[in-house]
Amino acid sequence: MMLTFLLPITLITLFAFAFGGAGKGKNEVTEYNLPVCDLDSTTASRAAIAALDSDKTVHVVIVQLAPAQEDVKKGNKDCVLIFHKGFADSLTNGSPMPVELQYDEAQEIQVGMLQKALFTTLAMVPYQDGKNAQRMLNKQFDKMIGKDNDQLKNQVRTQFDTLFKSVEKGVDQNPHKNVEKISLGSEIKMTKLVQANEENSPGLIQAVAGTAIMMLLFSVAGMGASLLDEKQEGTLKKLLYSPMNPNSILFGKMMMANIISIMQLTIMFIYVQLFFGLDLISHIPSLVLMIVFTAYACSSFGVFLASFAKSRQQVQGFSTLIVLIMSCIGGSMIPVFLMPGFMQKISVLSVNYWGIQGFYDIFWRKLALTDTTFLSRLLVLFVIGSTLNLVALKMFKKNILRIA
Amino acid sequence: MIRVSNLKKKYDAVEALKGISFSIAEGEFYGLLGPNGAGKSTTISILSTILEPTEGEVSIAGYDLKQNPVECKKTIGVVPQEIALYNEMSAYDNLLFWGSLYGVGKAELQKRIDEILPMFGLYDRRNDKVKTYSGGMKRRINIASALLHQPRVLFMDEPTVGIDPQSRNLIFEVVEKLHRNGMTIVYTTHYMEEAERFCDRIGIIDNGQIIAQGTLDELRKSSMIKETIVIGFTNLTDELFEKIKTAWHDVKRMDQVVHFFSPNSKNDLSKIILNCNEAGLDVAHIEIQKINLETIFLNLTGKQLRD
Numbered sequence: 001m002m003l004t005f006l007l008p009i010t011l012i013t014l015f016a017f018a019f020g021g022a023g024k025g026k027n028e029v030t031e032y033n034l035p036v037c038d039l040d041s042t043t044a045s046r047a048a049i050a051a052l053d054s055d056k057t058v059h060v061v062i063v064q065l066a067p068a069q070e071d072v073k074k075g076n077k078d079c080v081l082i083f084h085k086g087f088a089d090s091l092t093n094g095s096p097m098p099v100e101l102q103y104d105e106a107q108e109i110q111v112g113m114l115q116k117a118l119f120t121t122l123a124m125v126p127y128q129d130g131k132n133a134q135r136m137l138n139k140q141f142d143k144m145i146g147k148d149n150d151q152l153k154n155q156v157r158t159q160f161d162t163l164f165k166s167v168e169k170g171v172d173q174n175p176h177k178n179v180e181k182i183s184l185g186s187e188i189k190m191t192k193l194v195q196a197n198e199e200n201s202p203g204l205i206q207a208v209a210g211t212a213i214m215m216l217l218f219s220v221a222g223m224g225a226s227l228l229d230e231k232q233e234g235t236l237k238k239l240l241y242s243p244m245n246p247n248s249i250l251f252g253k254m255m256m257a258n259i260i261s262i263m264q265l266t267i268m269f270i271y272v273q274l275f276f277g278l279d280l281i282s283h284i285p286s287l288v289l290m291i292v293f294t295a296y297a298c299s300s301f302g303v304f305l306a307s308f309a310k311s312r313q314q315v316q317g318f319s320t321l322i323v324l325i326m327s328c329i330g331g332s333m334i335p336v337f338l339m340p341g342f343m344q345k346i347s348v349l350s351v352n353y354w355g356i357q358g359f360y361d362i363f364w365r366k367l368a369l370t371d372t373t374f375l376s377r378l379l380v381l382f383v384i385g386s387t388l389n390l391v392a393l394k395m396f397k398k399n400i401l402r403i404a
Numbered sequence: 405m406i407r408v409s410n411l412k413k414k415y416d417a418v419e420a421l422k423g424i425s426f427s428i429a430e431g432e433f434y435g436l437l438g439p440n441g442a443g444k445s446t447t448i449s450i451l452s453t454i455l456e457p458t459e460g461e462v463s464i465a466g467y468d469l470k471q472n473p474v475e476c477k478k479t480i481g482v483v484p485q486e487i488a489l490y491n492e493m494s495a496y497d498n499l500l501f502w503g504s505l506y507g508v509g510k511a512e513l514q515k516r517i518d519e520i521l522p523m524f525g526l527y528d529r530r531n532d533k534v535k536t537y538s539g540g541m542k543r544r545i546n547i548a549s550a551l552l553h554q555p556r557v558l559f560m561d562e563p564t565v566g567i568d569p570q571s572r573n574l575i576f577e578v579v580e581k582l583h584r585n586g587m588t589i590v591y592t593t594h595y596m597e598e599a600e601r602f603c604d605r606i607g608i609i610d611n612g613q614i615i616a617q618g619t620l621d622e623l624r625k626s627s628m629i630k631e632t633i634v635i636g637f638t639n640l641t642d643e644l645f646e647k648i649k650t651a652w653h654d655v656k657r658m659d660q661v662v663h664f665f666s667p668n669s670k671n672d673l674s675k676i677i678l679n680c681n682e683a684g685l686d687v688a689h690i691e692i693q694k695i696n697l698e699t700i701f702l703n704l705t706g707k708q709l710r711d
Contacts, residue, residue: 113600238549240454241484242505243477 006321014328017343031056031341032114034070035080037277040098044088048125052081057117072102072193074373075357078110078337079103081118081188097122100189106202106364110319110337120187159311199256201361209359210332213294213352216261221319223257225312227303227396232311250396253388254303261295278363285324286362286369293381294355300388301351304328307395326350333355354380405557406451409528411460412444422447423460425454428590430556435585435603436592437701441473443612444592445485448561451590452482452616465556476615478506481555491535495526495545498534501687503552513552520548525574536654540571547575557588564598566684576601587611597698598616598685605698610705627700632693633676638686647683652676660688669694 036052038045045199053060068080084098091097097284099122226251239249269287272278280287304378305322309315327333329343330352336344347353358377361367367374406428413421428434438444447454450461453473453515465479482583489498496517503513521527524544534542547563562578563574574667579602583589593599600604600620607617616623637644640660649655654665669692680687693699 032638234484234486235490237486238484238488239505240483241452241477241480241506242502243474243503399458401510 010321010325011328014301014343015327015334017340031059032117033061034114035068035077036060037063037065037068037082039065039081039085040083040212043090044125045388047081047217048087048122051125052118052121055117055121058114069102069193072104073365074103074367075106075194075373076208076362076373077104078107079114091125097125098189100191102191102193104365105192106193106194106205106360107337110256115188116299122188136154164337169386183334185272194365200279202360202364204272204278205360205363206331206335206356208272208276208278209356210269210335210352212265213298213330214327214357215268216264216295216352217301217323217326218297218319219264220257220261220299221305221315221323222302223260223299224253224302224304224306225309225315226314227306228309228315246397250303250393253322254299254392257302258295261299262291263292265295283362283366286367286374289369289378290358290362291380294358295318296353297351297355297381297385297388300385300392304388304392307392307399310399327352329353344361349383351384405432405465406434406590407461407463408447408451409445409461411450411453411462412441412458414458419537420612421450421457421460423611424609424614426607426614426617428588429497429553430588431583431586433589433591433604434607435599435606436590437596437599437606437697438592438609439514439705444607444609445561445580447609448559448590448592449483452480452559453477455629478553478559479555480559481550481553483547483550483558483560483563485565487539489534489545489549491541494533495521495537496530497544497550501553502549506553508553516554518554520551524548525580538568538571540567543567544574547578548691551582555587557590558582560589560591562593563591564595578684586670596701600697606702607700616700617706620643621695623700624695627695627703629695629699629703630665630667632694633664633666633669633673634661635664635676635680635692636688637680637692638688644683648685651679661693 034052036049038049049062052058064082065080068077071077072080080102082100082102084099084100086361089095093387101111101115101118117217160201227236230239240246269278269280269291273280302319304317305319308316327350329339329347330350331347332352336347336353336356339347354377358381360372361371361374361377406426408427409425410423411421411425412419412423424443424447429631436444436447446455450457450469451464453469464476467475467479469476476696490501499517499520500510500513504510505514506675508516509520516526517530521530524547526541526544526548529537529541534545537545543563547560550558563576563579567575576598579589579591583602589602591599593604599608603620605617605619606623607614608623616626619624637660640657640662645657648662653662656663656665664672664676666676673690673692677687677690
C-alpha cells in the first residue's frame, strides 16, 4: 500500500513543488535575497538599490564585499551584486554603469533567473532623471548609429525625444512601467567567482554525490535490517546468551555498516575518477574526511530505521519511502538551487543535503580542509549520525532486546 | 548449583511466573516439564539472563543473577529451541565464532572444536556451509556451539524437536556423556520418554507455577495414581460384572473391557485372573498400564503435555 500509493503521491507532490511551482498563488512570486555591496555609496547608488528592493522578486541585503565574496566561494550565497565606485558619475556622464554580478557558476540557473529582474530594474535607473537619460541616449545613439551619420542620428533622436517624454511621465508614476520597451544601454558585468574546470564540473559532482548518497542510504537500510534478520533467525538471542554487552552487538552492526558505507562511497568516487576524470588526487584528505562522516551519518540512519521496525519487510517499506523523500528534498534527485525557497529550507533536514554540499565544497568550491564552512558540514553530519545512533540504541534496547 | 526463589515475571497484566522456587544440585539432571505457555521458556530465559524477573532471587554457581550477570553467563551454556546458526558459514566457522564470544583463545577453541565435532558425527562435514545440512545436523551443531566454553550448567530447551532418529540418538549419547562427566543440565522437553530416561529430578510447571517436583518415583507416589489392568472378555454380562465388582471395588466397565485400578498391578494381576476364571469369564486380552510421566502429568494438570 505504502509503495503503491503513498510513495508515488509523495514524490509527485515534491516534484510539483520543485518544478511545477505548486504551492504558489497565481500572482505570487518568490522573493530572492540578493546580497548587494554598495562601494559607490552615493545618493544615486542608494536610489538604484532602493529601486531593486522595490522589485517584488528581489529583497536586497546590504553586505560587505569581502565576506560576501567568501560566501559565494563557499556556496553559502549564489552571487553578490556590486555597485562599484563611479556609479553616480556614470549616470551623469552617460557612460556604462559600473555594476557587477559576481556569482558561482554552479548556481547559473538561479543567477540566470535573477538576471532578468536586475536588467529590467537597473535599465530604468538612468531614465529616472531626464538629463541623465538624454545623455545616456546620446551615448547610445553614437554607439549604435555612428558619430558621423548626423542626418540619421537627428531623425532617430527626434523620435526618441517624443517617446522619452511620454515614458518619463510613466516612470514618475511607476518606475517599472514599460520597462521592457526602454531597457537600453544598461549592462551588468557578469563575473564567475567559482567556475568549472575540465575535471570537476558541477553536473559531474552533482551526479556522483547525489547518486552515491542516495544509493548508500538504500544499502545501509538493508544493513540495519540484518539486525532484524538476526532476531528472526534466533542468532540475536543466542548472542545475548553470551557474556558480551548487548550494546556491543549494536555497535558491531554500526561498525560494519560504517565500514561498508565507506567502501561503497570510495568505490563510487574512484569509478567517477577513472571513467569521468573527476580529480580526486588533489583533494584526498578532505575527501577521506567527507566520505567517513557521510558514511557515518548514512549508516546511523540505516541502524536507526531498523531499530524502529519489527521486520525486514517493514524496514524495506519505510526505507524506500524515507530515502526517496530525503533524496528528493536533499538534492540527490533535483539540485537544491532549483527548488523553491521553502524546499531549500527543509532540505537541510536531510543527510543528502549535507553530504552533497560537502562534496561540492571539496571539488567545486575547493575549500581548504580547515575552512569553517567545510568543517561545519562535517560537524552537522557527525551530529546527525550521533543523534540517530543514540535514538537507535534506545529503541534497540526497547524493541529488539525484548525477545523472550 | 542453581537456586531459584519466589521467581515472578509479569508482562503487563499477564503473570507468566507466579513465584516459583526450586534448587538444582551440582551434576544433577533436572527436567522442566509443562505444556505450551506454562512458563518453561520464561524460566529458562530468566536463568539464562536475557530476561529480567519482576521479582525473586536467582543464583547460579554462587553468583547472584542480578549482581553478576556476566559471571552467570560464563558459567552457563544455552541450547535454544530454535536453530540459531549462520547458514552461510561452515560448521567450523560457526563454532569458532560462537566459542570466541566466551573469550576462549583461538588455539584452545580450535582444539575443542576438533574434539567436539567427532562427538556429534560431523567432523567430515565441518567445512560445509550450514545451509547444506539436514535439520538434525544443524541441531547437533546448535548443541555443540553451547559446549565450547565448557559450561558448568547447560540449559537445553527442547533440543530434539523435529529431528531424525539418528540425530536424536547421537544427541542422547552426548547428553548422557555430559551428565556422566558431571555437568549440571536443565532440560525442557515435550517427550516424556526423554525426561524419564535422563532426569534425576523433574519439575512440573503449569500456569506459571511448579505444581510438583521430585524424582520419578516420588512423583508417582505423590500423585496417588493407581496402575491399570485392562482385561477384555468375550462373555461379559451385567450379572458377571456385578460379581467382579463385589471382589474388586475399583473397576470401570467399557462394553466387554474392564479397567481394574490397582496400587500394585504386579501383585494383583494373578488374583484378578483367578477371580475372573471362578466367575466363568473368558479372557480375550490383558494389558497393564503402568504409571508414567504422561499419566502423572495428566493427573496433575488435567492436560496432555502437548496441549
